[in-house]
Amino acid sequence: MNEKNTKHILSIMVDNEPGVLARVVGLFSGRGYNIESLSVSEVDSHKFLSRVTIVTSGTKLIVDQIKAQLGKLIPVHNLVDISELDSFIGKELILVKLNVKNKKKPDLKEKLKKFGAVILLESNHEFIVQYAGTPEEITKLVKLLKNTKIIEQTRSGLVSMATGTDYIKK
Secondary structure, X not given: OOOOOEEEEEEEEEEOOOXXXXXXXXXXXXXXXXXXXXXXXXXXXXXXXXXXXXXXEEXXXXXXXXXXXXXXXXXXXXXXXXXXXXXXXXXXXXXEEEEOOHHHHHHHHHHHHHHOOEEEEEOOOEEEEEEEEOHHHHHHHHHHOOOOEEEEEEEOOOEEEEOOOOOOOO
C-alpha cells in the first residue's frame, strides 16, 4: 500500500546560538528531505531560545524519522508537529511592490482595503502592500493583483501556534 505524502508543520524550540539553524536545516538536506517553508525568530531573550517553524511533506514514516532525528539534536528543547493537533492557527506575511497607474489607484486601493491588505508606501508609480493571512489567502491576494504589474514580492514563510495548552510539555 502506498502511503500518501501529507504536509506537516513542525514547531521546534531551540537554543539561540550560532550554528543551530545550520544543524537543523542540514538534517533535512543531508537526508534529501524538502523544506517548503522556514521561519525562525528568537522568542525568549532571557533563556536564549528561538522557535523554528518548518513546513515539510512526506509519508508518516518519513516525517516520524525527521522528528526522531530532530529530537536527537542537542540544541532542540521541544518539538511539536502542530499539524497533528486538533486546532492551530497558521499565518504568513507577504510584501508586494506594485507598479500602478494614477488612474487605477482609487480602484486598486478599494480592492486592497476590502481584502484587508495595507498600503505601506504609496508613490507616483508604486505601492508597497502588506498582507498577513493563510497561504491560501495570500494566493487569493496574488490572483486579485493579476491585472496589476507586480514588480517584486517576498513572503515570510508560515508561522503557527496551536490553540490551548494541552500539547505543551510541562
